[in-house]
Amino acid sequence: MxxxxxxxxxxxxxxxxxxxxxxxxxxxxxxxxxxxxxMIVVGTAVACSSVLFQTVTGNRVLTPGVMGFDQLFVLIQTLIVFLFGALALSSADPRLLFAGQVAAMVLFAGALYRRLFGHGGRDLYVLVLAGVVFGTLFGSLSSLASRLINPNDFVVLQDSLFASFNQVDPDLLALSALLVAAAAAWTARLAPRLDVVALGRDHALNLGVHHARVVNRVLVVVAVLVSVSTALVGPxxxxxxxxxxxxxxxxxxxxxxxxxxxxxxxxxxxxxxxxxxxxxxxxxxxxxxxxxxxxxxxxxxxxxxxxxxx
Structure with missing residues (x-):
């Protein structure tokens, strides 16, 4: 196959x-x-992040999108247009914009993971539910800000919110490819442990796998993959x-x-x-x-x- x-x-x-x-x-x-x-970089990042997220959550209908990454990307774009105008978004340095978006999404994910699924070891579904709540919050704020901006700026904003593969900076593409390749290589080494984690927390602990440690690392990798792919082309x-x-x-x-x-x-x-x-x-x-x-x-x-x- x-x-x-x-x-x-x-x-x-x-x-x-x-x-x-x-x-x-x-x-x-x-x-x-x-x-x-x-498309190869984005496809690999989205596919790996989705498989990994479904593994650690034990749910086949969840994706990292429920954690609010897409809505955070939309909120960042909307706030830039709302505060500085559409010209600022279209003329901004793509590398600076990419770095800012990736940093914001990774920091958001890191803070959420550490607070809700860190050393306290809370239920993973609390983390997912918190992500859904924050995603709804980001979406509501984006909707509010978009209603207050100039109609001409709104048209530019809408164009920037759809995933586009036509105009990607070569330097950003190379950097994204390196990050995705590093994450994919790390995931490949961890594949046997992921097979055990997929059996559930109790089975993983009985088979000698440190479940919380593996899940924490996987969530960080998922955050990086989703952040890179979303910042590169959009959700x-x-x-x-x-x-x-x-x-x-x-x-x-x-x-x-x-x-x-x-x-x-x-x-x-x-x-x-x-x-x-x-x-x-x-x-x-x-x-x-x-x-x-x-x-x-x-x-x-x-x-x-x-x-x-x-």
Whole structure:
């Protein structure tokens, strides 16, 4: 199955590179290669973070999005436009903006983890519920601020809130790739322990795995992956849920050494293939995240219905 998924990902990348290629090939391939690299980095980050988060929470319908990362990103963008205007957002140094967004999201996650799931060892679901509450708070503040800004600035703000792979700074892409690669390598080394953690806290402790320590480290990695991918291109809400669930169904296993690469390959295939369809069939009339969120939302409802019947 991993070989099949690899072939699908390669086919999607090849199709994106070659279909409709005209004019200056070197220039066109350079632009497309940057888009592909961005989608690979974002797809890997979203897929790994979703699988890891579902493992530590023991829930197959939760994603890191419930912790409020997407809403915090929206709030940061909205406050910049509200306080300084749309020109400040469009003319800001992308590296400074990226660093500020990543730092804010990681600090928020770190404070939340330490307070609710640190040395006190509270229930993990308290942490998730706190994330939902903060996400609602951030969303409400963003909605309030967006109603007070200039209508022209609001149009610019709305464009910045949709995930876009078209204009990514090469330096930020390289930095994001290094961070995601380091997180993926660390996760690969931890895969056997994650298999044990997936059995539950009691089983993990009986088998000699320090459950709280592993979960704390995994949550930090999840925070970094989600923060990097969101700050780089914007939120892609349902992509992680979609690829994580499909990876488990297609591979027929819960071993992270297989599920993690399968989910990453599926994410790359969905992003690259979706962008290909978007550019060739819809001529960029809509954002890729809109299509992914629609398909992922339908799949999420189907998962809820299936889980309720068990």
């Amino acid at each position: 991993l070989a099949v998924l690899t072939l699908l990902a390669v086919a999607a990348v090849a199709g994106f590179c070659l279909i409709g290629l005209a004019g200056n090939w070197e220039y066109a391939l350079g632009l497309r290669a940057r888009k592909i690299a961005t 892609v809400t349902f992509l992680g849920l979609l690829v994580a669930s499909l990876a488990r169904q297609l591979t027929g296993t819960f071993r992270h050494g297989t599920v993690l690469p399968a989910a990453a390959l599926l994410a790359v295939t969905v992003l690259v293939g979706g962008q290909l369809v978007l550019e060739r069939m819809f001529t960029m009339d809509t954002a890729l995240s809109v299509i992914i969120n629609f398909v992922g939302g339908v799949y999420f409802i189907a998962l809820l219905i299936r889980e309720s019947r068990r």
